[in-house]
Amino acid sequence: MRKRKWLFIIGIIVVILFLIIRYFEPEYAYMPPKEKVISKEKRSTGYDVWGKFITTEKAKQMNLSSDKGAIKINDQLLDLGRETFYKETYGNEVFLTDILGILDGPITLTNMTKAITALNGKGTTNLQVELAKTVKVGNKTFKKGEKIDTGIDVVKGTYAPLGMPITYSEGKAKVGISCAACHATTDPKTMQVMEGVTNPDLNTGLMLALATNSAAFFTHAEVKNIKQFMNSQSPVIKVRKGKKERLPNPEKLEKAVDQVLVKWPKGYFDSSIDMKSNPTQIPDCFTLGDHPFSWSGVAMAGPFKGLSVFSNNVHAQNSDSLSQAPASKALFGMSQDVYIATILQHAADQKYRYNPKSGKTPSEFFAKADPTPGVPGVNQMILPPSFPKITLMAPDGVIVSSKGKKVNEQNHAVSAWQNTLKPPKPPRKVSRNTMKQGRNVFTRAGCITCHAGSYLTNNQVISAREVGTEPTRAQAFKKTEKIFGESKMYAPNTNVPVPKDAKVLNVPTNHLNQEQIKLAWAKNGSPGGYKVPSLIGLCWSAPYLHDGGVAVGSSLKEIGIPGTIGKGKLVDPYQSLLAMIDRDLRQQVIISNSASSDLKTVRITGKGHEFWVDAKSGFSKKEQQALLDYLLSVEMPKK
Structure with missing residues (x-):
């Protein structure tokens, strides 16, 4: 009787658990308690008003309000930012x-879970996952049972990947990605979390290439023209207004995209959608004083000096290619229907897989499957007042915002919280005298011309021709000129979903330099440019340069991406920074990179920024060393 009773109780528990999973669709994402975090916050309260920080006391005197654009920075907003x-x-x-x-x-949730369980709570900076099937990508075969490096971090004492929330919905488990997957990592010695530090070995290219429909990411690959994948046998579909168009061959496109993605080095990502492959190292999140944002400085308007615009980019574009469907004609030369069908014709789940023989237009098909009707794509977004135009406030055309929150609230929260982060203490201890000597060399060498002020940046965009780094990334926003509009946004206190009578504000942009805008967006015949980055936290952001091509290992024999990342070697900040200022060492880096056909395909060279502090410029080895010690040890200003 007792045995039957326990079997009955267990049965009830199983049924309850099933019902919870089936109807409540649970989700889990790991957020470390602050005692497991190395990076420290430096919080302050006040208001942000279109990029200007106003103290609480002054805000009261000015009678600021959110319906005029003021965003209150308090612990509640900062806590939301960390949670987001x-x-x-x-x-x-x-x-x-x-x-x-x-x-x-070949990467499955079962095998990921198996790999995490095998750690026995020890944690890792690089989850190695056993492949569930054999696949061929490009010229390389990945065999079933082989373990691959994912670069996914698992914090000590946990059994979940960092920055990869797991949900259960529509009868199956699904994995998403949050900011932490790329912009946080675990310290290999203590296994504590370093918030804001780049995940240096996250193998995004390989993981995307191994997906079954990586063609959905084709705008980030080397696809010069989608028509190259079309022929007389290609599927013909009905599009809007009764017209007919062809689709690219899904197998050929998939193969072409895979061949490019698999060439991305670990720790790199291509966040531009210009149908060119130009990935670079994932940036850190030590953003205070580092405006304008993005590689070319396009995120320069709006709250937090453009940081909210930059924060929006990841989820309004990079994690949902469908969000750019309204701009597909201008950006990619494709009708909206062909663009949608290209992404969905080989979708993993049948619900989202478009059948060219269905007789429906891709837009009609997607409208029925879309989990977020009323906005492009599948992510949770709102249409800003400027939609479908691209603006300084909405370079992606849309704004991510979750139902029940305020418009842009989560972006503002992440921006405010990022600005509190301070880089962890560098492992090298440098004396005050050495710091003083290094600063002196920094000034004499002219570095201070661009890397000026408390945050070692003049906050300017410099022409790509002057910088000399590979130019295509600087021109990634060029085609947006065709659909550029006036910056408008709903007031920050607007609820989501946006009510019909929501207040619309004009985003102040008159204070921005028009020449800087031209450079950042490659407008009006401009070659485009690269922003001058802050040099705070250099110890944690190697490899260097705007294309991420300057990499050297702990030994000077480990040169370039092929000699470091390509061989699973750690990139050494000191030696890599030396290659930034020493022309002879840099030339070795360039030669090493140029010998790689993979790097040539994805445009990583290590060329440019030819501002030398070496013997030929009149500086000694001792002065070089002092400069490097200074740069790798400089901290956030205390104010």
């Missing part, structure tokens, strides 16, 4: 799992 950083996906698990098929190829 670790947990928020805006629903991108639909794109990653159901459309891209990140778990339908």
Whole structure:
């Protein structure tokens, strides 16, 4: 009787658990308690008013209000920012799992779970996952049972990947991605979390290439013209107004995209959608004083000096290619229907897989499957008042915002929280005298001309021709000129969903330099440019340069990307920074990179920024060393 009783109780528990999973669709994302975090916050309260910080006392005198654009910075907003950083996906698990098929190829959730369980709580900076099937990508065969480096971090004492929330919906488990996957990592010695530090070995290219529908990411690959994948046998579909167009061959496009993605070095990502492959190292999140944002400085308007615009980019574009459908004609030379069909014709889940023989237009098909009707894409977004135009406030055309929150609230929260982060203490201890000597060399060498002020940046965009780094990334926003509009946004206190009578504000942009805008956006015949980055936290951001091409290992024999990342060697900040200022060492880096056909394909060279502090410029080895010690040890200003 007792045995039957326990079996009955267990049965009830199983049924309850099933019902919870089936109807409540639980989700889990790990957010470390602050005692497991090395990076420290430096919080302050006040208001942000279109990029200007106003103290609480002064805000009261000015009678500021959110319906005029003021954003209150307090512990509640900062806590939301940290939570958003670790947990928020805006629903991108639909794109990653159901459309891209990140778990339908040789990487499966079962095998990821098996790999995490095998750690026995020890944690790792590089989760090695056993492949569930054999696949060929480019010229390389990945065999079933082989373990691959994912670069996914697992914090000590946990059993979940950092920055990859797991949800259960529509009868299956799905994986999404939050900010923390790329912009946090674990310290290999203590296994504590370093917030804001780049995940240096996250193998995004390989994981995307192994997805079953990586063609959904084709705008980030080397696809010069989608028509090159079309012929007389290509599927013909009905599009808007009764017209007919052809689709690219899904197998050929998939193969071409895979061949490019697999060439991305570990720790690199291509966040531009210009149909060129130009990945660079994932940036850190030590953003205070580092405006304008993005590689070319396009994020320069609006709250937090453009940081909210930059924060929006990841989820309004990079984790949901469908979000750019309204701009597909201008950006990619494709009708909206062909663009949607190209992404969905080989979708992992049948619900989102478009059949060219269905007789429906791709737009009609997607409208019925779309989990977020009323906005492009599948992520949780709103249409700003400027939609469908691209603006300084909305370079992606849309704004991610979750139902029940305020417009842009999560972006503002992440921006405010990022600005509190201070880099961890560098491992090298440098004396005050050495810091003084290094600063003196920094000034004499002219570095201070661009890397000026408390944050070692003049906050300017410099022409790509002057910088000399590979130019295509500087021109990634060029085609947006065709659909550029006036910056408008709903007041920060506007609820989501946006009511019809929501207050619309004009975003102040008159204070911005028009020449800087031309450079950042490559407008009006401009060659485009690269922003002058802050040099705070250099110890944690190697490899260097605007294309991420300057990499050297702990030994000077480990040269370039092929000699370091390509061989699983750690990139050494000191030696890599030496290659930034020493022309002879840099030339060795360039030669090493140029010998790699993979790097040539994805445009990583290590060329440019030819501002030398070496013997030929009149500086001794001792002065070089002092400069490097200074640069790798400089901290956030205390004010």
